[in-house]
Amino acid sequence: MIATQQAINMFVQETGGWAASQLEACTRCGMCAEACHFYQSSANPEYAPVWKLEILKRAYEQRFTLVGKFKTAIGIDKKITDQDVAHWSELNYYACTVCNKCAMVCPMGIDLGTLLHTVRSGLAAAGMVPEDLETAVMKQVIEGSPLGMTASVWDSRLEWVADEWEVDIPRDVKGADTLVVFTSIEVMKFPTNVAAIAKILNAAGEKWTVSSSAREVVNFGFYEGDQEHEKLFMRRLFDGAKELGVKRIVVTECGHAYDALRFHAPNLLSEANDYEIVHITGVMADLVKSGRIKLQEGFYDNVGTLTLHDACKIQRKGGYIQEPRDILNIIAPKSFKEMTPNQEEAICCGGGGGVIAIKAADPIRYDVFTLKIDQVNKIGANMVTMTCSNCRLQFTDCMDHFKLDWKITGLAQMVADAMVE
Amino acid sequence: MNWNDVLSFARGPLFQAALLIFIAGMLYRLVRVIGLGWSRNHVRPKKSQTKGVVMSYLKGILIWPFVPWVKNTFTKNPIIYLAGGLFHLGLFVILVLGTAHMLVWKSLLGFGWKTLPLPIVDWFAAATIVAMVVLFINRLINPVLKLLTGTAEWLNLLFVFVPMLTGYIMTHHLFFQYEVLFSIHMLSVDFLLIWIPFSRISHFVFYFFSKSIHGQEFAKHGVRA
Structure with missing residues (x-):
C-alpha cells in the first residue's frame, strides 16, 4: 500500500x-x-x-x-x-x-x-517499472549506458569505427562548436551510422567533437518516467558539454533522447537552455540546403522502392517532417514513395517508449509491427529508411521475426553514401 | 395535480435555481482547476505558439467538420464521426438559432437576434435526435466505450435526450397535452442544468483549455496542430 x-x-x-x-x-x-x-x-x-x-x-x-x-x-x-x-x-x-x-x-x-x-x-x-526496463536503467546509472557501453568499451568501439571506415572522430576537443552525442544502439549495433555522421560533419567542415563523459544520449530514465534518473542522465550530457565549452548539442539518430533533451530538459534543468539542441536530421538538411555538403542526385534511384518511416519522437513530436523528405527528394526522387498514413499521422514502429527493452512485451510488439508490414507492402517497398535507431532496432528485429527481406537503413548512412566528395 | 402550476414552477423558481447552481458550479470548477497552478514552461518553441493555437481552433471548428475524409478517425468510423458532429451542430442551431430558445436568451440577457425559420431548426432537431440514438447504440456495443461508460455517462445521454425529445414533440403538438410536455421539458432542462457541473458535459468549458494547449504544444514541437 x-x-x-x-x-x-x-x-x-x-x-x-x-x-x-x-x-x-x-x-x-x-x-x-x-x-x-x-x-x-x-x-x-x-x-x-x-x-x-x-x-x-x-x-x-x-x-x-x-x-x-x-x-x-x-x-x-x-x-x-x-x-x-x-x-x-x-x-x-x-x-x-x-x-x-x-x-x-x-x-x-x-x-x-x-x-x-x-x-x-x-x-x-x-x-x-517492469524488471527488464529497471535493469537497463540501473545499468545506465552504474555503467553509464543501458547497453553496457562503459568508458573503455566506448573508447575501443570508436577507435575501431575510425579505423574500419577510415574516418576522423574528434574526441574531447575543447572549444569545438558542436558536441555530438551518439546512442549506444548506434555505437554497439549500427556502427556504420557513427562513421556516416562523422563523415558528413567532417565533409561540411564542422567544428565538432564527441565527449568521453557525455558519451551516451539514451535516457532510460525518460522511458520509465523517473525524474531523478532523467535528470541524472541529462546532467551527464550538460556537464560534458560545459566542460568542452560547446554551443550546441547534436542528438544523433535517437528519438526519445531528442524529445527528452529538447522538450523536457528545459523544465528539469536550467542549464538546458544554454545550448541549442538539434537532431542530426535537421543538421543534415541545413548542410544540404546551405551547400556545405553536396549529394549526388538520384543516387538511390536504382534500389527499387524506398520509403521513409516517420519516427514518433523525431517527426510527430520533433517537427522534423519536411527535412528528411527534402533529402530523399534529392537522393531518391524516383524510388522514394510515401506510406499512408505518413508524416505526423504516421503509425509508430511499436518498439519505442522502452517497449523493445521488455521481453514480456515481445508478442505485443510483434503484433503492432504487422501494421507496419501492411503499410510497407501496400506500396511494395523493399527498402525502409528512418531517423531513429530505436525504430531501426525494432525493424531489424522484426525482419528476423517475420522473415522479411527489406533493407533497413538510417538516413544519415544514406546521406553519407550519397555525398559527392 | 395542475400541470399549469408545475409548469410555472419549472420555468420559474426552479429554472432560476437551476441556472444559479449551473453558473456557480461551473465557476467553482473553473476556479478550482485554474487554482491548481500553472508552472512556467521553459521550452523554446519551434514555431509561433499563437499561430498554433489559432490553427488548432480553425481546424477543430471550421476545417475538419467540412473535410472529414482526410481524417483517419473518419474513414475508420464515419457514422460516429458524423453523429458526433451533427449532434453538436444541431445543439448549437436549436439553442442559439431556434426562435423559442432565442426568446429565453432574450429574457435572460436583454437582447435578441435573428433566428432560423422553424422548419430548418426542426430538421436539425430531428437529425440531432437520430444522432443521439446512434451515439447511444454505439456506446452500447463499442468495446472501448463499454469499458469507459459508467452510470454518469448514461445519465449524460439521458439528461440531454429528454429535453431534446420533449422539445421536438412539443413543437409538433403530438401525443400529449401541451402543458404536460412543456412541464416535462422544463423539468428535464432544470435537471440538466443542475447536472452539468457534476458531469463531463462541462467539457464545453474545458474544451478551450485543452484545445489551446494542443495548439501551443504542437507549435512548440514544430508540428502542424
Missing part, C-alpha cells in the same frame, strides 16, 4: 492546472483508441489511450474533485489498489510507446502523450 500511495502522491504532485484542465476536458468518447497502434493490432479495449490514463484520472478526481470524493465515500469509485498499479504498469509500459498519435485525433485536443508520461512517473515512484 505504501508503494501505491507513492504513485498517488506523484500523480497529485504532477497535476497542476495544465494536466487537470485536460483531464476535465475528456468526454470519454473513445476516439483515441482508433489512433493507437496497440489497440488497432490487438482490439484490446484496455489499450485505448484514455484507459491507460484512467489511473491518473482516478487519482486526480479522488483527491481534487467533489464528485470524486463523494463517489469514493459512497463506494461507487474504488480507491486505487496495489493490483491497479500493477495492472496499469503493464498497460503503460508494455502497450504504449508514448508516440502521441492519440493527441492527433482527440477532438478535444488533449495532449495525451505528456499525460501518459505522467502516468509513468507515478508508476516509477511506486517502483512498478
Whole structure:
C-alpha cells in the first residue's frame, strides 16, 4: 500500500492546472483508441489511450474533485489498489510507446502523450517499472549506458569505427562548436551510422567533437518516467558539454533522447537552455540546403522502392517532417514513395517508449509491427529508411521475426553514401 | 395535480435555481482547476505558439467538420464521426438559432437576434435526435466505450435526450397535452442544468483549455496542430 500511495502522491504532485484542465476536458468518447497502434493490432479495449490514463484520472478526481470524493465515500469509485498499479504498469509500459498519435485525433485536443508520461512517473515512484526496463536503467546509472557501453568499451568501439571506415572522430576537443552525442544502439549495433555522421560533419567542415563523459544520449530514465534518473542522465550530457565549452548539442539518430533533451530538459534543468539542441536530421538538411555538403542526385534511384518511416519522437513530436523528405527528394526522387498514413499521422514502429527493452512485451510488439508490414507492402517497398535507431532496432528485429527481406537503413548512412566528395 | 402550476414552477423558481447552481458550479470548477497552478514552461518553441493555437481552433471548428475524409478517425468510423458532429451542430442551431430558445436568451440577457425559420431548426432537431440514438447504440456495443461508460455517462445521454425529445414533440403538438410536455421539458432542462457541473458535459468549458494547449504544444514541437 505504501508503494501505491507513492504513485498517488506523484500523480497529485504532477497535476497542476495544465494536466487537470485536460483531464476535465475528456468526454470519454473513445476516439483515441482508433489512433493507437496497440489497440488497432490487438482490439484490446484496455489499450485505448484514455484507459491507460484512467489511473491518473482516478487519482486526480479522488483527491481534487467533489464528485470524486463523494463517489469514493459512497463506494461507487474504488480507491486505487496495489493490483491497479500493477495492472496499469503493464498497460503503460508494455502497450504504449508514448508516440502521441492519440493527441492527433482527440477532438478535444488533449495532449495525451505528456499525460501518459505522467502516468509513468507515478508508476516509477511506486517502483512498478517492469524488471527488464529497471535493469537497463540501473545499468545506465552504474555503467553509464543501458547497453553496457562503459568508458573503455566506448573508447575501443570508436577507435575501431575510425579505423574500419577510415574516418576522423574528434574526441574531447575543447572549444569545438558542436558536441555530438551518439546512442549506444548506434555505437554497439549500427556502427556504420557513427562513421556516416562523422563523415558528413567532417565533409561540411564542422567544428565538432564527441565527449568521453557525455558519451551516451539514451535516457532510460525518460522511458520509465523517473525524474531523478532523467535528470541524472541529462546532467551527464550538460556537464560534458560545459566542460568542452560547446554551443550546441547534436542528438544523433535517437528519438526519445531528442524529445527528452529538447522538450523536457528545459523544465528539469536550467542549464538546458544554454545550448541549442538539434537532431542530426535537421543538421543534415541545413548542410544540404546551405551547400556545405553536396549529394549526388538520384543516387538511390536504382534500389527499387524506398520509403521513409516517420519516427514518433523525431517527426510527430520533433517537427522534423519536411527535412528528411527534402533529402530523399534529392537522393531518391524516383524510388522514394510515401506510406499512408505518413508524416505526423504516421503509425509508430511499436518498439519505442522502452517497449523493445521488455521481453514480456515481445508478442505485443510483434503484433503492432504487422501494421507496419501492411503499410510497407501496400506500396511494395523493399527498402525502409528512418531517423531513429530505436525504430531501426525494432525493424531489424522484426525482419528476423517475420522473415522479411527489406533493407533497413538510417538516413544519415544514406546521406553519407550519397555525398559527392 | 395542475400541470399549469408545475409548469410555472419549472420555468420559474426552479429554472432560476437551476441556472444559479449551473453558473456557480461551473465557476467553482473553473476556479478550482485554474487554482491548481500553472508552472512556467521553459521550452523554446519551434514555431509561433499563437499561430498554433489559432490553427488548432480553425481546424477543430471550421476545417475538419467540412473535410472529414482526410481524417483517419473518419474513414475508420464515419457514422460516429458524423453523429458526433451533427449532434453538436444541431445543439448549437436549436439553442442559439431556434426562435423559442432565442426568446429565453432574450429574457435572460436583454437582447435578441435573428433566428432560423422553424422548419430548418426542426430538421436539425430531428437529425440531432437520430444522432443521439446512434451515439447511444454505439456506446452500447463499442468495446472501448463499454469499458469507459459508467452510470454518469448514461445519465449524460439521458439528461440531454429528454429535453431534446420533449422539445421536438412539443413543437409538433403530438401525443400529449401541451402543458404536460412543456412541464416535462422544463423539468428535464432544470435537471440538466443542475447536472452539468457534476458531469463531463462541462467539457464545453474545458474544451478551450485543452484545445489551446494542443495548439501551443504542437507549435512548440514544430508540428502542424
